[in-house]
Amino acid sequence: MPEYTAGSVSNADVEHQYEEYLMPIWKSLNVPVKRASNCVLEDFDGNEYLDLYSGISVTNVGHNNDAVVEAAKDQLDEFVHGCTYVHPHRPAGQLAEKIARITPGELEKTFFCNSGTEAVEGAIKLARKYTGSKEVLALEMSFHGRTLGSLALTGNTSYKAEMAPTINDVSHVAPPYGYRCQRCSGTTCTATCAEQLERVIDTHTSGDLAAVILEPVMGEGGIIVPPVEWIERVQEITHDHDALLIADEVQTGYGRTGEMFASEHFDVVPDILTQAKGIANGLPLGAFTASSDVANAFESGDHLSTFGGNPVTCAAALATIEELEGGILETARANGKWFESQLEELEAEYDVVGQTRGLGLMHGIEIVDPDDGHGPMGVSPAPDPVLAGNVAKRLRKDGIVMGVGGFYKNVLRIQPPLTIGREQLDRTAEELREAIQREVA
Structure with a gap:
């Protein structure tokens, strides 16, 4: 078993420990976390990510508040x-x-x-x-x-x-x-x-x-x-x-x-x-x-x-x-409303975006296959979990962490810390647009 000293730990080291010593139930976003601040995660290899998931909707007032x-x-x-x-x-x-x-x-x-x-x-x-x-x-x-x-x-x-x-x-x-x-x-x-x-x-x-x-x-x-x-x-x-x-x-x-x-x-x-x-x-x-x-x-x-x-x-x-009562909730409400309009534009722009929905800073993007009319329960179009997963992976490569879920595993989940700024949300909207464009091209 390897010995680690401060500063020598890598992403691979942590992933190895998970594989060897934790029960096999973890669902990795492939972003081991060394430290976090507000809306930004840093891994053991020095990479930084904009966190749009908040540890599954947990760090509402920002990491390390x-x-x-x-x-x-x-x-x-x-x-x-x-x-x-x-x-x-x-x-x-x-x-x-x-x-x-x-x-x-x-x-x-x-x-x-x-x-x-x-x-x-x-x-x-x-x-x-x-x-x-x-x-x-x-x-x-x-x-x-x-x-x-x-x-x-x-x-x-x-x-x-x-x-x-x-x-x-x-x-x-x-x-x-x-x-x-x-x-x-x-x-x-x-x-x-x-x-x-x-x-x-x-x-x-x-x-x-x-x-x-x-x-x-x-x-x-x-x-x-x-x-x-x-x-x-x-x-x-x-x-x-x-x-x-x-x-x-x-x-x-x-x-x-x-x-x-x-x-x-x-x-x-x-x-x-x-x-x-x-x-x-x-x-x-x-x-x-x-x-x-x-x-x-x-x-x-x-x-x-x-x-x-x-x-x-x-x-x-x-x-x-x-x-939350000191201003974060009020700001998040306004930012969430603005971001909702950006997602509505995304829905109108791409056929693979079946629907965007949510409240505040809790939004989902349902990814579908518009050419497959055999959707569940007789309702088309069909969900496209593969495309949803690929979009999330591409975003991760570009430094954005976003969850994928939904009953059919085809919904991109956007649940950032409520402290996220308008500029970071604008980046998210643009990166989403680019990731979808690349994957459907």
């Missing part, structure tokens, strides 16, 4: 751990109070955990305890985590193969994917599409519905934005069945869509709201927040997390929220 780093360091000097649910401490109390202020409606009480998947599973437990019911309804093409419970909610077979989930009382309904919707075919889904929720409840459940869970913008599904009337009707149907609406804001929260939470774009207030990713700008923290009425269904011992609400991560989260 000074205020966040200082807040974490200050707390490290005080104490690192005492278990939030054994020893009350100030950072958790302050953060919970702050979350009660910034979340929509009367969401007031928070439980802290370590990750998004834990937040989702905790929210399901709370919904079951509060309602006394057991069944949960989620969306096809959704993503809610990879542990066995949250995996049952995730509406994508590729994540579940050979790993059957443990929650059996889960049903799925079609997502508001207007571009691929048989009923809407290329436009946007309507409230009528939401009526499928009633059909699934009537045909796939036993009438014991505890919750409906959805992402206000579907990230892994391909940056799918539901129309206002669709999500409003889903909430109505959910409450008509005495169930709770859970908004999974793990990816959409903390400014990602131009509002603090994506739910604020719609006239909808969820009964439970899950959070993680951007909450502490890269330090591990998850949470779910509910109204006092719902939250008080939990009794002592019903739920616990040894590391949840760690004082260091809570201090970082408080600093993250202050940074």
